[in-house]
Amino acid sequence: MSSETAISVRGVGKTFRVGASQARATTLGELLYQKLRSPFARRGRDVRFEALRDVSFEARRGEMLGIVGRNGAGKSTLLKILSQITPPTRGEIDLRGRVGALLEVGTGFHPELTGRENIYLNGSILGMSRRDIERKFDSIVDFAETEQFLDTPVKRYSSGMFVRLAFAVAAHLQPDILIVDEVLAVGDLAFQRKCMGKMESAAHEGKTVILVSHNMAAISQLCTRALLIDGGSVVADDSAVAVVARYLRQMGSAESEITVSGRQHDEDFGGSAKLRVIGFSCPTLAEGGFAFRWREPLVFDMRFDVLAPIRNAVIGLAVQTADGVELFGSHQIDQPGAMRDFEPGEYTCRISIENPLRAGNYTFSIGGEHGVGKAPLFLVRDAFRFDVHELSADERPYPRHVGGVVNVETRWQFGAALHA
Amino acid sequence: MLPVLQPESPPFAGAVLPSPADAFRPDGATDGNIVRIRPPRPWEALDLRSLWRFRDLLLALAARDIKLRYRQTALGVLWVVLQPLLAAGIFAFVFGRVAHLDSGGVPYVLFCYAGLLAWNLFSSVVLKASVSLVSNASLVSKIFFPRVVLPFSAVISALLDFAIGLVVGVALMLACGKVPTFALLAAPFWLALLVLLATGAGLICAALAVSYRDVTHILPVTLQLLLYGSPVGYTVAVIPEGLPRTLYKLNPIAPLLEGFRDALLGYGFVGSRSAIYAITVAVLVFLAGLIFFRRMERQFADVI
Numbered sequence: 248m249s250s251e252t253a254i255s256v257r258g259v260g261k262t263f264r265v266g267a268s269q270a271r272a273t274t275l276g277e278l279l280y281q282k283l284r285s286p287f288a289r290r291g292r293d294v295r296f297e298a299l300r301d302v303s304f305e306a307r308r309g310e311m312l313g314i315v316g317r318n319g320a321g322k323s324t325l326l327k328i329l330s331q332i333t334p335p336t337r338g339e340i341d342l343r344g345r346v347g348a349l350l351e352v353g354t355g356f357h358p359e360l361t362g363r364e365n366i367y368l369n370g371s372i373l374g375m376s377r378r379d380i381e382r383k384f385d386s387i388v389d390f391a392e393t394e395q396f397l398d399t400p401v402k403r404y405s406s407g408m409f410v411r412l413a414f415a416v417a418a419h420l421q422p423d424i425l426i427v428d429e430v431l432a433v434g435d436l437a438f439q440r441k442c443m444g445k446m447e448s449a450a451h452e453g454k455t456v457i458l459v460s461h462n463m464a465a466i467s468q469l470c471t472r473a474l475l476i477d478g479g480s481v482v483a484d485d486s487a488v489a490v491v492a493r494y495l496r497q498m499g500s501a502e503s504e505i506t507v508s509g510r511q512h513d514e515d516f517g518g519s520a521k522l523r524v525i526g527f528s529c530p531t532l533a534e535g536g537f538a539f540r541w542r543e544p545l546v547f548d549m550r551f552d553v554l555a556p557i558r559n560a561v562i563g564l565a566v567q568t569a570d571g572v573e574l575f576g577s578h579q580i581d582q583p584g585a586m587r588d589f590e591p592g593e594y595t596c597r598i599s600i601e602n603p604l605r606a607g608n609y610t611f612s613i614g615g616e617h618g619v620g621k622a623p624l625f626l627v628r629d630a631f632r633f634d635v636h637e638l639s640a641d642e643r644p645y646p647r648h649v650g651g652v653v654n655v656e657t658r659w660q661f662g663a664a665l666h667a
Numbered sequence: 668m669l670p671v672l673q674p675e676s677p678p679f680a681g682a683v684l685p686s687p688a689d690a691f692r693p694d695g696a697t698d699g700n701i702v703r704i705r706p707p708r709p710w711e712a713l714d715l716r717s718l719w720r721f722r723d724l725l726l727a728l729a730a731r732d733i734k735l736r737y738r739q740t741a742l743g744v745l746w747v748v749l750q751p752l753l754a755a756g757i758f759a760f761v762f763g764r765v766a767h768l769d770s771g772g773v774p775y776v777l778f779c780y781a782g783l784l785a786w787n788l789f790s791s792v793v794l795k796a797s798v799s800l801v802s803n804a805s806l807v808s809k810i811f812f813p814r815v816v817l818p819f820s821a822v823i824s825a826l827l828d829f830a831i832g833l834v835v836g837v838a839l840m841l842a843c844g845k846v847p848t849f850a851l852l853a854a855p856f857w858l859a860l861l862v863l864l865a866t867g868a869g870l871i872c873a874a875l876a877v878s879y880r881d882v883t884h885i886l887p888v889t890l891q892l893l894l895y896g897s898p899v900g901y902t903v904a905v906i907p908e909g910l911p912r913t914l915y916k917l918n919p920i921a922p923l924l925e926g927f928r929d930a931l932l933g934y935g936f937v938g939s940r941s942a943i944y945a946i947t948v949a950v951l952v953f954l955a956g957l958i959f960f961r962r963m964e965r966q967f968a969d970v971i
Contacts (some may be wrong), residue, residue, distance in 0.1 A: 263969065277880065331704060331811040333968040335743070340704040354809040357731060359738055364731075371727040372810055 251253035252343065253424055254306040256327070259338030260479075261299040261324055276552065280329065298324040299479045302338070311446070312457040315463070315472035315489050315494045320461045321479040323428065326350060329457065330426050345422025351428070352412035358402035362393055362412055365401050369416045373624070382421045390441075391415035411438055418445045425449055428459045439607075443469055464606050466635040468489045498561075522615065522625050523559050525550040529633070535570075545600040545633070549613060551625075552593050559586040559618040564598060569608035574652060579618075603653040604635045677884055705903035709966045715957075717813035724812060728820035732795075734829060747831045751787055755780035764954045768823055769904065769936040778932065780897035782907035784836055785877050785927040788829040788858070789865045789920060790890045795821035796869025801876050804971045814964050818873045836931070850930050864919060864949035869958030874963035877971050898928075903936045914939060919948035 299321045306312045308416060316322050327333045329340065330348030355372040356365050366387055370380040373412050380387075388394050391412040393404075429448065447469060460466055466473055466487055473490035475483035477497075483490050528548045547564075563578040577600070579587070598613075613635065614626035680856060693843050718725060737743045755776055762768045764773030770778040796818035800807055803817055840847065876882040897920045906915050922945040929935025 328704065332808065334707050334965045335704065336706055338706075342702045342704070344700055346702075348811060350809045353806075354805050357735065359735055364734070368727050368731055371724040372806065372812065374724075374812065375719075377723045379729075458893065575697065 251307050251345075251498075253308045254272070254340075254457075255341040256305070256329075256344070257303050257335045257339050259299060259302045259325075259340060260327060261296065261328060261333075262319075263296045263298055273468070278381065284343070297479055299328070299335075302476075302479075302481055304474060304481060304484055306455050306457065308343075308385060308455055309450055309453045311450045311458065311470045313466040313473035314457065314459045314476060315461075315466055315473055315490060315491070316476035318474045322476055323350070324461060325476065326428050327428055333367050340557075342424060345374075346424045346426065347420040347422030348426040348448070349417045349428065350426070351416075352417070353408055356401055356413055361400055362404070365412070365418055369413070369649065370419075373417060374422075375420060375422050378451045379560070386585070387412075387415045387419050390418060390445075402423055407438070414438075414442055418442070420635075421449075422454065424455045426457045428460065439474070441450075462608060462634070463491045463495065468606060476623045521555045522560075522589075523552045523554060524625055524627055525552055535568045543602050545602045545611075546612060547598045547613075548594065549598070551596070553589040553591050557589045557590060559621075560589055560615055560624060561586055561617075561619050561621075562596070562613065562615040564611060564613045566600075567612065568608050568652065569610060574604070575608070590633075602635065603655060605652060605654055606635050607652065608634055668725065677888060696816070714813075715815075716839075718815065718819055721813055721816050724814050726822050729823040729827070731808045737871075746833070747828050750836070751780065751783050751832050753821055755783050757784065758900040768901050770902070773845070773932050777828035777839055777843050777845065778928070778934070779900055780836055780839055781931050782897075783929045784829065784832050784892060784896050785858070785924050785943050786899045786920075787832070788825060789923075790827065790894070791825040792822050792865035793869045793872065793890065794864060796866065796874055796888060797872035798883055798966060799869075799885065800873045800971065801880065807971050808968045814967055815870075815960060818866070818960075821869065822862065826862070830924055832854060838934070839891060843870040844930060847931070848933055850933055852930070854927055854930035855931060856908050857923050860946060860949045861920070861923045861927070863947075863953040867949070867954070867956030869966070871952075871959040874960045874967075877963065877967050893918070893920060898924050900961065916944075919945045919952075922946075 250332070256607075271276040302321075302325060304312075314322050314325065322334075322556075326348065327350070328335050329342075330346060330350065332350075355369050357368065360368060366384065367377070367380055370383075370387075371377065375383075383647060388397065391406050393412050395407065396404065401412070425446070443465065446456050446458065458466065473483075473485070473487040474481050475490050475494050483493055485493075507561065514567075528550075530546050530548060561578055563576060565576040566574050568574060610624070612628045615624035617624055624661070673850060687814050693757075737746065740746065742749065758779035759775040762779065763770065799817040799821045800814065805815065806812075808816075837847065872882050872886060895914065896918050903912075903921070903925065904913065922941040925935040926937045926942065926945075
């Protein structure tokens with residue numbers, strides 16, 4: 248193992264016994280019963296499930312390695328083995344340096360204890376010494392922005408505060424190898440950015456970061472390299488952008504279908520039997536892309552059935568961040584053409600928005616009314632979930648140090664000095 | 668590949684703990700700070716050095732346990748004192764007043780208190796250790812640290828309760844006009860054996876409880892039985908010769924309790940043969956606990 252290699256995984260496999268409930272006793276009573284009935288019988292044939300098979304890869308120091316794959320592909324098992332929570336069945340792993348794993352935000356926090364007590368408890372659970380925690384205490388509190396609640400039991404915290412504090416402790420672990428599983432799914436957008444920044448700076452300091460996420464924008468933005476895991480094996484090991492593209496191609500249209508059909512709750516269509524939404528599609532997604540870029544048009548197509556004549560229909564949309572903050576909305580009456588009447592029949596409607604959104608996950612909802620502020624016609628919440636994908640650092644059209652969710656064009660004009 | 672400029676050791680290397688991983692694989696090939704993860708071998712004894720390495724965690728968990736137990740109680744830590752005092756009163760009433768048993772001139776309350784003090788140490792170590800993994804399931808399945816820290820933190824929190832009880836016990840002795848003698852120096856010996864025995868049993872129960880939750884139901888009843896089979900409210904003198912006496916002698920806790928009481932009050936019955944028996948059993952159970960725990964440890968995260 249060269250000194251530049253931080254992680255070396257060779258032929259690792261993990262086998263679980265599954266469906267063995269009839270073969271294996273789960274209570275002492277069953278165990279005794281089995282032993283008494285047939286004391287010399289070997290345990291029945293186990294059904295084996297290979298969660299991981301022959302996984303091999305290496306990661307250099309200072310590298311940010313992404314791991315992607317659908318649910319059940321074996322990502323979490325791999326992380327649990329890497330962080331030594333569970334041993335492998337086969338193979339070997341060499342790790343250089345101290346490992347810090349963050350598989351879940353807030354594990355080990357106790358609701359009855361205060362913020363201060365939890366920082367010490369959680370810090371030591373994650374492997375920090377008491378002196379270590381004392382030294383970093385102020386920095387942790389700073390990062391979490393929870394100073395005035397330090398002596399309040401955590402059970403009275405808002406969920407946002409809780410998550411911030413939990414991540415703050417973990418972020419100060421300063422391991423040589425940081426393993427992170429899907430933590431970006433929590434917290435508000437600003438905090439997610441802060442977490443990503445923390446991981447990026449860890450990598451710059453020469454730490455190795457392994458990130459598992461379903462957030463493709465985050466993977467392709469943060470990671471240099473990525474692994475695609477499917478059925479317990481590594482099927483691709485390439486640049487993050489290439490692996491993400493392959494993964495999304497593999498998931499293909501399936502994902503956009505799930506997004507649409509999975510979101511059509513019955514109650515969302517309440518109010519009127521005059522209009523029925525048939526489906527949504529997103530023409531730019533169909534072309535093999537997976538996410539939009541800043542200033543690219545966001546295009547959504549909606550197909551709907553009008554069952555009875557409708558007068559003065561108003562259709563509007565809203566775009567929210569993944570955590571539910573409404574960013575902007577728009578109605579078709581904002582344009583000339585105003586309210587529309589529909590005769591029975593099938594219609595399509597195309598909505599284009601010049602994308603002002605920066606990288607992140609967003610949702611798109613659409614609904615209609617019989618005239619402005621009148622009875623609802625239909626409503627589909629979260630009709631679409633989509634990512635906005637940031638370009639690589641060199642192509643980025645706006646400066647990184649500017650925060651916020653959206654980017655708008657601004658013009659600056661300086662006058663001459665008024666007083667010389 | 669771009670050359671990456673970096674210092675040989677990370678900036679905070681001095682403050683960073685030794686990797687938790689070497690604790691996990693005591694025999695693992697550690698070359699410098701490289702940790703090797705391999706499939707486990709079937710028989711390995713637990714490495715207790717990891718307890719020292721994770722002492723901060725050990726103490727933090729014990730502190731959590733103690734803080735939580737008395738949070739939102741009006742009397743708080745006073746319960747540590749009140750509980751055994753009340754229990755000793757009841758025992759003294761039942762065995763001393765109702766059954767008229769002999770306590771060798773020692774006030775019966777004091778006699779029972781000393782027995783209960785040692786017994787409570789034993790039973791709370793076993794009980795707390797046995798649930799230590801199951802009640803921290805999320806930690807076990809999501810975070811790496813030597814699992815053995817959990818039952819041992821339970822032992823520490825039980826020892827702290829014992830220490831407070833002991834102070835009260837000494838106060839009670841002085842109040843009854845009993846002055847501790849040099850025999851008190853033998854007390855740590857008996858206590859150490861008691862804790863060893865209890866920890867071994869606790870480790871086995873904790874590991875079993877991960878797969879078989881039945882343990883947490885059987886244990887309180889078993890401990891109840893053991894309590895009445897141990898010389899807490901009586902002495903060996905009241906046990907009839909024959910089968911009852913033989914059964915009684917099989918109980919390894921009895922000599923340890925008698926020994927402790929003898930050290931404290933100068934009144935106890937420990938024969939050298941039963942002492943050797945108790946010592947042997949305590950050490951064997953402790954070792955069995957370490958080995959059994961280690962053997963079961965690797966599947967904790969998958970099964971819990």
